[in-house]
Amino acid sequence: MNYMRNAWYAAAWLEEIDDKPLARTFLEEPVVLFRDTSGVLVALADRCPHRFAPLSQGKIVGDAIQCPYHGLRFDGQGSCVYNYHGPVPKAAKVPSYPLMERYGLAWIWMGNPELADEDKLPDLGSFTTDSDYAFAHGYLPVTGNYQLVVDNLLDLTHGQFLHTAFGSPDSTKFETKWEGTTVHANYRFDGEVIAPAVQPFWESESETCDRWADMRWEAPSNLYLEVGVKECGDSREGAILFPATHFLTPENGTNTHYFWMLARNRRVDDDAITQLVWQITDNAFRNEDEPMIAMVQERMAGEDFDDLKPIFLTTDRAAGRARQILKKLIDEESSGAASEQKAKSEKALASAK
Structure with missing residues (x-):
């Protein structure tokens, strides 16, 4: 399967990565993640070049990861730095991947490392540094292609059938637009009954509200959602807000890593409410969305x-x-890579003559 490789993909929540190896597969490539003694994030191909054992089954020794099979050790750049059996072979090296930290996540670049610019990840969560919000976040493995999950998130009309806790509107107003490689899907649900998930934050005596849900997709598979709830007919100023991010990383053609974060601007110091929000959100994704996508x-x-x-x-x-848009980007990237490889081959052939 073809993927967009020159992009940042969510790899793990930062608290998942410590001095023990974490194995994950991204874009069909096994990767091992860990931190060195200075706390620096490391991502290496999860295959020893000697007899192809998974490095993730080994252990961290100092700033290196030790192969569980014959004890070769590899540093954060993938270079072999220790061989118990003798001199270090010159060819003993494993690929390493650029990593960065943002939004509480480690992000991995699976393509050309020379193109790994941190600014290429769009702003998908400025609310994460705002003290007016409280957060809940989670991770879910999905048995389904990542584009099916994107489909699910960009069409929120499934909510009234799968997610009744979030509202059951009688009518929906929908509009979409796109700018470059960004796609917007905006929804309006006017005059709906206060949903169970909103009730803990609703202070009015009104039994109905206006709700909006604006979703934004950024290639290849990262989404930002703003849900707002207000009195019917009022302006959006002062509304209850639930901003959220959805980061999807393909494991392979039929499995996806799903990282989500949901914030709120009401009852932000209430830890019990934060736990309730986590339970409601995790249940929606784990027990309602995921089984449907898997089917x-x-x-x-x-x-x-x-x-x-x-x-x-x-x-x-x-x-x-x-x-x-994604297909076009993948085709352009593949074409560019093929042209670059052809140029290298022609240069090598010319040098050999």
Whole structure:
């Protein structure tokens, strides 16, 4: 399967990575994550170049990871720095990957390391540094292709059927737009009954509210959502806000790493409410979204999404556009890589003559 490689992908919550190896697969490549003695994040290919044992089954020794099979040790750049059996072979090296920290996550760059610019990750969570918000976050492995999860997030009309705790509107107003490689899907739910998930934060005697949910997708698979709730007919100023981020990293063609974060601007010092928010959100993703996406993946029976000729509804426009943009970006990246490889081959051939 083709992926957009020159991009930042969420790899792990920072608290998941310590001085013990963490094994994860990204874009079909096994990776081991750990911190060295200075706390610096390290990401290496999870395969020893000697007999191909998984380095993640070894242990951290100083600033290096030790292979569990024959004891070779590799530093943060992937160079072998110790061989119990004799001199270090010159070819003893494993690929390393650029990492950065943002939004409480470690981000990995799976493509050309020379292109790994931290500014290439869009602003997807400025609220994370705002003391007016409280946060809950989680991780979920999804049995489904990452683009199916993007589809699910860009079409929020499934919410009234899968997520009744978040509201059951009688009507939905939808609009979509795109700018460059960014896609917006904006929803309005006017005059709906106060949803169970909103009730702990609703201080009015009104039994109905206006709600909006504005989703923004950034290639390849990172999304920002702002949900707001207010009195019917009022302006948005002073509304109850629930900003959220959804970071999706493909493990392979049928599995996805799902990292989510949900904030709120009400009752921010209430730890019990934070736990309740976590439980409600985790339940929605783990027990409602994920099983549905897994069933969709199963029913596709290995067929390509477009080959199955899915019908499109009006609210599929955002997801459809995101798929088109991503395909174009992947094709352009593949074409560029092929041209670069051809140029290198021609240069090598010329030098050999």
